[in-house]
Amino acid sequence: MDNKSILAFSGSNSARSINQELLIYAAGLIKTCRVQLISLRDYSAPLYNMDIEISEGFPEKMKELNALFNKQDAFLLALPEHNGSVTPVFKNTIDWLSRIEMPIFRNKPLCLLSASPGLRGGAHNREHVTGLMLFWGGKVVSACSIGKFPEKWDGKQHRPADAETQAMLRNTIRIFEKEICQ
């Protein structure tokens, strides 16, 4: 195993997140690098407000997360889509992190996944985030979205329900791994 390290998290704070479920499976496909899986549920912070930043400084959990970002060689993200855009918890995390240290994703390679019950699987937001990586300092090297997630996912076995979805995910992770862990 390579000694490179990947930080994996989803953009959801739901205890029943389908993106966290997808993330856990995708992280398990990575064999040549170390993957540290976290949940943003464990990194809560108040809604960004400059008054809070001035009076209280940065939230401890955001400082902790920023320090974790410094140790990574790459990032694996699974992003839910809310009204065509990012979730509040993900944007809030990005906003706090951007105040602590830039570039947020340290110009490292990223794999972007997304899942939703809708047809496009959150691809609109994934594409939107890919463009925003110009500001956020991340290099998207592979990506895919799983639409109609309840149909495409075997919730009991915690894996794709069909060979096509499985192959798409494996291929996305293979490209990502090749980029960073060779």
Ligand SMILES: Cc1cc2nc3c(=O)[nH]c(=O)nc-3n(C[C@H](O)[C@H](O)[C@H](O)COP(=O)(O)O)c2cc1C
């Ligand atoms: C406020 C809100 C807005 C949503 N907007 C979209 C959307 O634009 N596109 C989409 O595919 N799904 C949308 N959904 C459905 C989410 O894809 C679904 O709730 C999904 O489970 C969220 O991911 P998570 O379970 O990982 O949190 C929305 C859900 C909520 C609560």
